[in-house]
Amino acid sequence: MSNEIGKPLSRLDGRPKVTGAARYTADTPIEGLTYAVFATSTIPHGRVTKLDVSKAEVAPGVLKVLTHLNTPKLKPIQHPPAGQSLMPLQDDRILYEGQPVALVVADTWERARHAADLVRVEYARAPFLMDFTEHLDKAVTVKGFFEPDSKTGDFDRAFNSAPVKLKQNYHLADRHHNAMEPHATIAAWRRGKLDMYDTVQGVFVARTVIAQALGRKPADVRVRSKYLGGGYGCKGFVWPHQILAAVAAREVRRPVKLVLTRAQDYTSHGYQAATEQTVTLAAGRDGQLVALRHESVAPGSMSDDYVEYGAIASRTMYACPALETRHRIVRVNRGPGTPMRAPQEGPSMFGLECAMDELAVVLKMDPVELRLKNYAERDPTKGKPFSSKKLRECYSEGAQRFGWERRNPKPGSMREGHDLIGWGMASALMETYRFPATARVTLERGGTVLIESGTQEIGTGVYTIMPQIAADVLGVAPERVRLVLGDTTLPGAGMTAGSSTTMGVGSAVHDAATKLKQKLTEMAGGPIAPDAYADLLKRRRLEKLSAEGLWKPDGEAGTGESKEWTMYTFGAVFVEVRVDESLRVPRLARCVGVYSAGRIINPKTARSQMTGGMIWGLGQALLEHTELELNYGRYVAKDLANYLVPVNADVPDLEAYFVDEVDEHASPIGAKGIGELGAVGVSAAIANAVYHATGVRVRDLPITVEKLL
Amino acid sequence: MKNFTYSRAENAESAIILISSNADAKFLGGGTNLVDLMRENIEQPDALVDVTNLSKDIEETADGGISIGAAAKNTAVANDKKVREKFPVLAQAILFGASGQIRNMATVGGNLLQRTRCYYFYDDAARCNKREVGSGCDAIGGFNRIHAILGTSDACIATHPSDMCVALAALDAKVLVEGKHGKREIAFNDFHKLPDNTPQIETELQTGELITAVEIPKNDFAKHSIYRKVRDRASYAFALVSVAAALEVENDAIKNVRIALGGVAHKPWRAFEAENFLTGNQATGTNFRQAAEAELKAAKGYEHNSFKIELAKRTIVSVLKELAENGGIKR
Structure with a gap:
């Protein structure tokens, strides 16, 4: 060594x-390249009754216009690892806005795009469901990646006899990944074999699904992905446009490049589904949790069973003898959700950590102390010990670096000039998928x-x-x-x-x-x-x-569990927010995170991961929200001018530290995962800090000015 | 995107001749808005006449004001020493707008003519009276958080997106225009229109008329002026509410005050009600609040933007307080 x-x-x-x-995917030079552009549905539900492609077909440079009437039939694919089983251009059904209704291939991108604009579509509209929060009565249980429900102990008994109780609802917004690099696929057939350059987070997974859809052997398909301009989950599963690019290349007998437009990036490869969470806590006067129930409902799609597990962190985070979680979805006329940094724990830690902050207020207890009081030495649901966990060190080092001891717990008590200052904290947790x-x-x-x-x-x-x-x-x-x-x-x-x-x-x-x-x-x-x-x-x-x-992991692949151990990463996040006393716009002023995440191979790139995650959490807390147009069943604005992600001016000093740790149970090199952990806990810490600054408890993300006026 | 022809005018005269030969032609400044709209097929001109070679001079006028050539880049105006000294509110407003890259391209004339960022205006599968006269307004019953609260009509609740124009409204600027029938001046407050029943008509400009310059008249107190922009994101975001204001206090009484609001109306909204209330009165928080109440009395909120009414009031008060705290002398 x-x-x-x-x-x-x-x-x-x-x-x-x-x-x-x-060289990123779309930059790959390929001889004889042609360009494909989608025309997409403007309605969320119904059927295509008339497709007029006559103008598009005769537009300059156009080689082919594929629609459901002339696209070869593909073999069925399954989610996962396909993002959705629904394959566009196979029949006249429309199940979500943005679903492709035609694919135009031309000799230049500009000509393909122009011709795509010339495709005229008539629809038979059907009633649609958009806002899941208005249809919580239609919530159903499906089996996604995890068990939908968990139950440990006797909740009702513990709850009824507890002296301190709290029940609150939390709402997180729909969000999109918005990777800087849009999805791009280049497909070229050579002697009956398919060669693809694709913006994918998994070349082998892409190969499996694409080969399956095309009825080919995986060995007939080669997929390459040399650099990705961000993915955050939306390039993980395999999406229809990748397959349709390969179909188009076969049809025109030339290589095809398909780059989704920014607007299409909002409807083509998933999003982080909103969650409506209910957290019910019961504790002794000393802060010891005796009962915890966390329920989550998320929108799902009409075609597939992807579930955002907005309560899952509560299965693991705190030692509590009576513990229940429940996940449901309401099917809506939108494309399916998909994992987005940080899936499951990211949303669920918002509800849980806000509720813990509220409990600390009720108990007049320091939020860090409350968390230490309920520190889990072993996984309270799985019953197994953690392979490694130095969360205590995270709390103490974080508090010390942040200066937490100087916090006056009274809301609105800390200020500077016109600024109300709020200090808040939250824990972070992420399962170690192996x-x-x-x-x-x-x-x-x-x-x-x-x-x-x-x-x-x-x-x-x-x-x-x-x-x-x-x-x-x-x-x-x-x-x-x-x-x-x-x-x-x-x-x-x-x-x-x-x-x-x-x-x-x-x-x-x-x-x-x-x-x-x-x-x-x-x-x-x-x-x-x-x-x-x-x-x-x-x-x-x-x-x-x-x-x-x-x-290969010594347990079930894709989980953080082995026979003996349960594996998670942890952290403690401390933030300061500033809110102008009159104008009430919240801004993050600083953030300190300390993490227990196994051995750190490269502290420089690791720090960059954590601060990037913090910015991701900042966006979740204060800015990001994919707005629905409820009258039309569409997203309101599908561009980076209207979907707000943080810019440099929003990002203050960020500090990320790791406690010294080697987790030999997780992997031979002692490492675990960090990419998602940094995005967990930040939004709760910010919401808690906003409460501390203003006395206003916002349980609905993002925290925008109107919620604080 | 529709095909179009492109030509470049070397002076105002040739620009006006070039455009008059084609009813579907448009002048092209920095292209930071028009080209986007063309890409989205919202604007479909047959021809573009590039007017970026016209005057970009920023000069002192005979009466001590400033004249800004319509082709001046936003960045050039914001960085101009004369502008910064005499009319800091204008430099600030520009710097609060868009991004550095966009400001480097965008021209003053183009800034005046930029179009609303209403989502429904951009979505050609939705109804919009600006885009398609008489089709209806989907913003009124739709998602309208960014929309107007003052001067709206049943036909349109869009806002004017400019920051620079809010400052120009407060500064009583004049817009110099030239057409085939000659030159004329339009008072800034008359330049942009309220939507009424014709939201597709956004300015007083007649067909084929070209903005050649913007003039700001001399005034002794605008050097005590500030621009405040309230927005969700700290940069590169349109105003929820913005305020451009200047204040002059003499012997404890307000001698001069100018207030204009952005993000609240189909045009930069000059707050005459508030100004009238304040002139001659004391510069106190109570009076500022009353002035703001008077100005926003006619405001009407929609489903998602009612908060703007209170936010506008608070922003007015906050800006005037800051000006007053600094003795109305400097920022």
């Missing part, structure tokens, strides 16, 4: 990214090292972290190691999702590098210095020497 793990190495892909040398991964590490002539793994780079630092891990094992400089990823011809790896890549792929790389080192040692007949690697190859007349690595 040469201690490369833990070093704050700057991104090895930083220079190509800022100089434009990094997925198997493989990798190959190769020593090349000259002593450089190549890592190959079919994972993806979504902006988190994979191009840097994996070389660090291999370098650590092999004793070479990370700059001498390069990573090739994002290609189904490489060793298999899972989706870049669930904050799992460093842990999973990193462990596979570690395994491969360790095996390679063993081979080298054996070949050398004993320990060998890294600077002798090249010579050894030369002496053995070898071009290169490879080793394959594998890691």
Whole structure:
């Protein structure tokens, strides 16, 4: 080991990214490329009764107009791993606004877009359901990724006998991912095989679904994804446009590029469904929880069963003998939801951590103290111990760094000039989803090292972290190691999702590098210095020497559970907000987060993950909201001028720290996941701080000025 | 996007000739709004006449005011030393608008003519009386958080999105225009119109008329002026409510006051009621509040924007207080 793990190495892909040398999917040069643009439905429910494509078909440059009348029939696909089972352009049904009704292929993008505007559609409109909050009576139970309900202990008995009770509703808004890079797919058929460049968080998953829809073997499809301009979950599952691009390429017998417009990004690949949460708490006067019930209802789609689990964190967060959670969906005429940073725990920790703050107020107890009082030593629902958990350290270090002891608990008591100052805090929690991964590490002539793994780079630092891990094992400089990823011809790896890549792929790389080192040692007949690697190859007349690595979790894949342990990451978030006493616009003034998240491979890229997550949480708290047009059954405004994400001027000083921790139960390299954790807890901490500043408890996100006037 | 022809005018005269030959032609400034609207097929001109080569001069006028050529970039105006000294509210208003990149492109003339950001105006599958005369207004019964509370009509509740124009309204600017029938001046408050039954007619400009300059008359107190913009996001967001104000207090009484509101009406809203109430009165918080109440008395809220009425009142009071606290002398 040469201690490369833990070093704050700057991104090895930083220079190509800022100089434009990094090639993103839509930039891939392909000879003979044609361009595809969708025409989409303006109604949320009904049937297409008339499609006039005559003007589009004769528009300059147009090669083909695909509609449900002439698109070849595709094989059925399932969610998951498809984002939705509903495939557009297969029949006349419309189940959501933005559903493609035609796909125009032309020789230039401008001409394709123009022709798409010329497609005329007539509909038979059907009644539609948009706002799930008005139809909570239609809530149904479906089985998504997790059990819909959980129950531990006797809630009613514990609740009825408790001296302190609290029940509140919390509402979180619909949000969209808004990755800077729109979805883009390039599909080219070569000798009966499909070659795709695709903005996907999982090349292998994309290959599986696309091959299935097309009735081909996975081996006939190659998918590549070299860089992603953000995904946040919306490029994880496989969406219809990816498949339809491949169909279009087959129809026009030329490569097709399909880049969704920004507006189409709001209706083509999911969103984070709003949740209507009810939290019921009962506690002793000392703050000890005796009963906790967390219920969540979210909108679902007409075609599929994706569930946003807006109560799931309550299964794990606090030690409480009587604990119930419940999840329902109301089907609405919108495309399905999908995971979005941070799914499940992100929304559910808002309700829970706001309710805990309200309980602290009722009990006149410090919010940190209340949380320590209910600290869970083992998972209260699964009954298992945590593989590692240093949340106590997070609370104390966070409070100390923030200066929490100087907080006057009385709302509105802290001010500066015209600003009311609010200090709030919340815990963070995220399940450690673990997925198997493989990798190959190769020593090349000259002593450089190549890592190959079919994972993806979504902006988190994979191009840097994996070389660090291999370098650590092999004793070479990370700059001498390069990573090739994002290609189904490489060793298999899972989706870049669930904050799992460093842990999973990193462990596979570690395994491969360790095996390679063993081979080298054996070949050398004993320990060998890294600077002798090249010579050894030369002496053995070898071009290169490879080793394959594998890691798979010792429990069910895709969960944070093994036979013995339950695995989560944790954190404590402290924030200061400022609210002008008269104008009442809330602004975040500072944020301190301390996290317990296993071993940190690269503190620099990790810090960047956490502060990015905090900004994500800031957006959730104060700005983000996909507004519904209830009269038409559409989203109101599908662009970045009207969907507000934070800009630099909204972002204050952010501080992120990690407590020293190695979790060997989670992965051989001791790492867990961090990408989503930073986005958890921030919105609750902000809402709690807004209450502290103003005395107004806003239980409805985002917290905009009218809620504080 | 519809095909169109493009030509560039070298002076006002040639611009007017170029445009008069085509009824569906439009002048093109920085293109930061018009081109977006063309991409969305909301605007479909046959021809564009680029007028960015026209005067961009920012000059002192004979009477001590300032004249700004219509092709001056927003950034140039905001950074102009004369503007910053004499009319800080104008520089501030511009800098609170859009983004640095957009301000570098956008022209003063184009800023006056930018169109509403009403969602329904942009959504060609919705009804909008601006886009399609007589079709109806879907904002009234729809999602109308960003919409107007003053001077609305049953035909339209859209707002004018400009920040710069709010300052120009407070400063009593004049718009200099030129057409085939000659030159004329339009008082700023008359330039933009309320929607009434013809929301598609947004300004006093006649067909083919070109804005050549904006003139701000000399005034001795506008150097004590500020612009406050209340918005959800700290930058790159349109105003929920904005206030441009200038205040001059003499012997404890308000000698001069100017107040204009943005984000509340189909045009930059000059708060004459409030100004009349305040002139000659003392600069106290109570009077400021009463003035704001008087101005907003006629306000009408819709389902999602009623909060703007109180927010506008508070913003007026807050801005006047700040001006008064600084003795009405400087920010």
